[in-house]
Amino acid sequence: MKSPKRRRRSTRLVLVLGVMASVLMLPATAMAGIDGGCTGSVVIEGTTYGPNNDTVGNPIVVPIEKDGVVAIWEGKVPFDNENNQGELGIVVGPFTINIATWGDANTANKQGNSGSYSIEEFKDLFPVPESLIPRGVYQLSGEHSADGGRCTGTVMVKLEGSGSIGIATVVGAAITFVTMLGAGLRRKS
Amino acid sequence: MKGRPVLGFISGLLFGLFLALALQQFGIMPLTTLSLIGLPIVGIALGLGLAAWAPFGNKT
Numbered sequence: 001m002k003s004p005k006r007r008r009r010s011t012r013l014v015l016v017l018g019v020m021a022s023v024l025m026l027p028a029t030a031m032a033g034i035d036g037g038c039t040g041s042v043v044i045e046g047t048t049y050g051p052n053n054d055t056v057g058n059p060i061v062v063p064i065e066k067d068g069v070v071a072i073w074e075g076k077v078p079f080d081n082e083n084n085q086g087e088l089g090i091v092v093g094p095f096t097i098n099i100a101t102w103g104d105a106n107t108a109n110k111q112g113n114s115g116s117y118s119i120e121e122f123k124d125l126f127p128v129p130e131s132l133i134p135r136g137v138y139q140l141s142g143e144h145s146a147d148g149g150r151c152t153g154t155v156m157v158k159l160e161g162s163g164s165i166g167i168a169t170v171v172g173a174a175i176t177f178v179t180m181l182g183a184g185l186r187r188k189s
Numbered sequence: 190m191k192g193r194p195v196l197g198f199i200s201g202l203l204f205g206l207f208l209a210l211a212l213q214q215f216g217i218m219p220l221t222t223l224s225l226i227g228l229p230i231v232g233i234a235l236g237l238g239l240a241a242w243a244p245f246g247n248k249t
Contacts, residue, residue, distance in 0.1 A: 056218060093225030136214040139221060158216050166214035173207035176200050180232070183197030184239035186246035 034153030038144060040075030044119075051153060056137055059156035062119060064133060074114035080148025081111045088142040091154075096141055099125075106146070135163040192243035194236075201236025205229030 033051035034040075041050045042060065049060040063069055077084075085103035089096035126133045136159060143152040205228040212218040212228075 056216065059216075092220045094222045134214065135216075137216040137219050138213075139219040156219065163214070166211065169207050169211035169214050173204060173211050176204035176207055179200040180197060180204050180236045180239065181245070183193045183200060183236050184243050184245045185193065186191050186243040187193065 033155070034151060036149060036151030036153075037078040038075065038151035038153070039078075040073065042071050042073040044071045045069060049155075051155065054153075054155050056156055059137055059158040061158050061160050062122075063161070064119065064123065064135070064159045065130070065161040067120070069119040071117045071119065072114075073117060074112065076112040077144065077146065077149070077151065078111075079146065080109055081146045082106050082109050082148070084144065084146035086142065086144035088140060091139040091141050131164060133159065133163060134165050135159045135161050136166070190240050190243070192240035194240040197236030197238075197240035198233055199236075201232035201234070202229050203232070204236070205232025208232070 033054045039051070041048050043049075044061065045063060045066075047061070052058065053060045062071075082105065084106055086101070087098055088100040089098045123130060123133065138157050138159070139154055140157055141152075141154045143150065145151075206225075209218075209220065209224040209228045212224060213220050218224050
């Protein structure tokens with residue numbers, strides 16, 4: 001049978017773990033698709049993705065471990081598209097890391113475009129071996145503006161695969177969690 | 190404080206950062222301001238809270 005002192009310690013530990021669990025269950029923020037009337041889609045390995053792929057539960061899946069995958073994309077704007085410019089970036093905390101920019105006088109006022117993008121090209125952006133490219137889910141944020149209007153939007157992209165960084169982060173979280181519990185050790189007075 | 194506030198601060202900060210990275214890596218939450226800034230702040234608060242409360246160890 002447990003002594004009252006030991007029972008108190010167990011109760012405190014359960015309380016601490018309860019607080020931690022409630023923090024972990026913080027819901028992800030709600031994301032918005034694309035504002036401004038622009039439309040677009042991308043086909044990766046036979047699956048068509050679009051502006052609705054803007055949540056963690058419904059991301060654009062990029063199979064980074066497969067070779068030779070090509071993304072076929074197309075996009076349209078509902079306004080005059082002369083003197084257009086745009087940018088696309090990865091959201092990292094309060095910052096957005098720019099990964100692509102474009103701009104064109106577009107005197108012909110072409111309102112749509114299409115093309116293809118090799119995933120190999122994307123992998124080459126990283127100065128590390130493929131196994132060390134950080135996997136997981138990323139929020140992409142972009143905008144396109146022209147004389148006739150402006151569109152902004154976000155989508156969610158998941159780099160699929162089993163990288164080694166994920167395991168390292170879990171080990172790091174576990175070690176620092178146990179260390180943090182050590183802060184609750186009463187000092188000898 | 191009855192516990193170890195410096196240890197609580199540093200370990201709480203690192204725990205929050207590792208947790209944010211782990212959640213991102215396993216596709217649970219992207220690296221938004223909420224996760225990358227919010228979780229370390231929550232970690233620091235928890236670490237300092239634990240140090241103030243000091244629920245473990247002998248009372249004498």
